[in-house]
Amino acid sequence: MMNKLSSNAKKGFAAENFLFIFYRFIIVCMVAFALLILVRTYIVTQIDIQETHAELFIEELILSKNGVSYYDPTILRTYPGIISANAFTNGETEQRINSAFSYGEQQRIAAELQLMKGDETLIGTIHYNKEWYDRWIVLAETGWIGKGGSTVYEEKKQILLLYDDGTKESGTLLIKVVMPNS
Amino acid sequence: MKHWTKKGQEATNLSLGTIIQIVLLITVVVAFFSYVNRVKDNSVFEQSYASRDIALLLEATQGVPGDVVLYYSQPTFDVGKYSYSFTDNLLRIYEENPTTALYYPFFVDQFLENQLTTFEHPAAFVISKEKNTLHVQRFGDITIEKTNDIPCPAVASTNFEKLSLVVLASEELLEPIQKYFIENAKVDFPSQKKSTAESSITEETSLVLVLVLEEGSTVHAFVPLQDIQSEKLGCFMTNSLGREFPSAILDDVTISDATILNTNVGELAVEMHIGKELLDDPALVSAALQNALEEYYDE
Numbered sequence: 001m002m003n004k005l006s007s008n009a010k011k012g013f014a015a016e017n018f019l020f021i022f023y024r025f026i027i028v029c030m031v032a033f034a035l036l037i038l039v040r041t042y043i044v045t046q047i048d049i050q051e052t053h054a055e056l057f058i059e060e061l062i063l064s065k066n067g068v069s070y071y072d073p074t075i076l077r078t079y080p081g082i083i084s085a086n087a088f089t090n091g092e093t094e095q096r097i098n099s100a101f102s103y104g105e106q107q108r109i110a111a112e113l114q115l116m117k118g119d120e121t122l123i124g125t126i127h128y129n130k131e132w133y134d135r136w137i138v139l140a141e142t143g144w145i146g147k148g149g150s151t152v153y154e155e156k157k158q159i160l161l162l163y164d165d166g167t168k169e170s171g172t173l174l175i176k177v178v179m180p181n182s
Numbered sequence: 183m184k185h186w187t188k189k190g191q192e193a194t195n196l197s198l199g200t201i202i203q204i205v206l207l208i209t210v211v212v213a214f215f216s217y218v219n220r221v222k223d224n225s226v227f228e229q230s231y232a233s234r235d236i237a238l239l240l241e242a243t244q245g246v247p248g249d250v251v252l253y254y255s256q257p258t259f260d261v262g263k264y265s266y267s268f269t270d271n272l273l274r275i276y277e278e279n280p281t282t283a284l285y286y287p288f289f290v291d292q293f294l295e296n297q298l299t300t301f302e303h304p305a306a307f308v309i310s311k312e313k314n315t316l317h318v319q320r321f322g323d324i325t326i327e328k329t330n331d332i333p334c335p336a337v338a339s340t341n342f343e344k345l346s347l348v349v350l351a352s353e354e355l356l357e358p359i360q361k362y363f364i365e366n367a368k369v370d371f372p373s374q375k376k377s378t379a380e381s382s383i384t385e386e387t388s389l390v391l392v393l394v395l396e397e398g399s400t401v402h403a404f405v406p407l408q409d410i411q412s413e414k415l416g417c418f419m420t421n422s423l424g425r426e427f428p429s430a431i432l433d434d435v436t437i438s439d440a441t442i443l444n445t446n447v448g449e450l451a452v453e454m455h456i457g458k459e460l461l462d463d464p465a466l467v468s469a470a471l472q473n474a475l476e477e478y479y480d481e
Contacts, residue, residue, distance in 0.1 A: 035214070043221055044227070047227075047230055047231055047234055049234050049238065052238070053238060056238060056241060056242060056245075057241075059245065060241065060242070060244075060245030063245055063246070063247060064244070064245040064246075064247065064291075065247050065293075066291060066293050067245070077247075078247040080247070099292045099293065100291045100292060100293055101289045101291070102271070102289055102290055102291070102292050103271050103287055103288075103289045104270060104271035104290070105270070105271070106270075106271045106272060106287035108287045108289075
């Protein structure tokens with residue numbers, strides 16, 4: 001009888017220990033998980049400026065002397081928001097922006113610019129870094145997030161179209177900037 | 183007996199278990215803190231931030247329609263901790279070894295002339311786009327200039343009348359300087375009112391300048407009692423000689439009750455004691471004293 005009691009007591013003790021260890025394990029896992037969340041939330045290891053860079057590029061296209069805006073060489077003045085329709089369509093603007101914003105051998109950014117009249121009639125389309133635009137836009141349209149993909153940033157700007165005879169008309173400039181995610 | 187042995191065994195097991203738990207706990211805590219410290223000391227984030235910040239600034243500068251000058255410094259980290267390279271459309275930032283640099287690309291406007299180079303550990307740097315040229319260059323190295331100057335009274339000059347001048351020289355060696363002040367038209371006093379005689383000193387004499395020879399390379403000015411304007415002029419003359427002769431030993435201006443200095447009360451009077459070693463070229467001494475005079479009158 002005494003031996004039987006002793007054996008039962010041993011089993012009970014072991015069962016209690018096992019249960020205790022199981023709950024301990026759960027708590028340890030929760031603590032580790034909490035630590036992980038804290039580290040991931042508060043310790044910043046990446047700086048993502050892709051959107052900022054794209055927005056800056058768009059503003060530079062509009063405001064820069066060598067951007068899309070009309071530049072008067074006689075008085076050396078840029079007119080931001082006024083675009084010469086003729087220069088846009090005859091390739092002059094496209095050549096100028098591709099020369100001015102040169103990344104050399106680094107491929108960082110590409111863009112498509114569509115000039116439209118007030119009634120959304122397309123006047124012309126030009127590209128900045130067309131070769132890489134055609135590659136990255138396909139990736140961007142897949143919607144894949146992550147290092148291997150691309151992201152497209154679109155912006156519509158209200159502008160004034162300047163014709164050769166001096167007349168002006170309101171229009172729209174649609175700018176699509178595409179950048180790789182890596 | 184059997185009961186007590188069992189209890190002892192259980193107690194031993196419990197103590198061992200507790201010790202193992204404490205050791206594990208200490209290990210985890212030490213590992214966690216060392217990881218946090220490593221993250222805190224890591225400069226990769228700073229370099230990454232700086233590379234992006236400066237690259238975007240460069241692009242923005244080029245996009246500005248007019249001229250712009252931008253002085254770059256950061257309140258959150260020491261700019262001089264890193265070296266910067268602006269070549270091949272890449273901004274590289276590194277601490278010591280360029281091969282471990284972090285980089286970010288930027289565009290270069292081909293219609294601008296650019297002067298982009300590499301510089302190491304600058305105190306700050308300036309990005310400028312002026313007259314169709316893009317510059318990025320080191321700026322403002324912190325240098326401490328050691329000056330010998332003695333402190334001068336911070337008062338405005340008030341004695342501007344140049345009606346008469348008396349210049350006295352105690353030794354032959356000082357006569358060229360005396361002659362300079364009397365004969366040189368640059369010393370803007372009426373020529374008929376310039377004198378080398380002590381008897382010419384009156385209460386109305388505008389400036390009394392006494393030149394005394396000293397040994398060595400000392401420069402020491404003596405001025406009348408309660409005359410801050412003369413003290414200022416004496417101080418200017420001492421400092422001017424100090425700048426002309428860096429090896430000169432400059433003494434602070436001293437108040438003197440000598441009659442010769444205290445006759446033209448309310449006007450300027452200075453007794454300059456000049457070391458013999460500074461008189462190899464009296465023209466330099468004369469020019470230095472003249473400069474000090476002009477500095478006083480121009481204020």
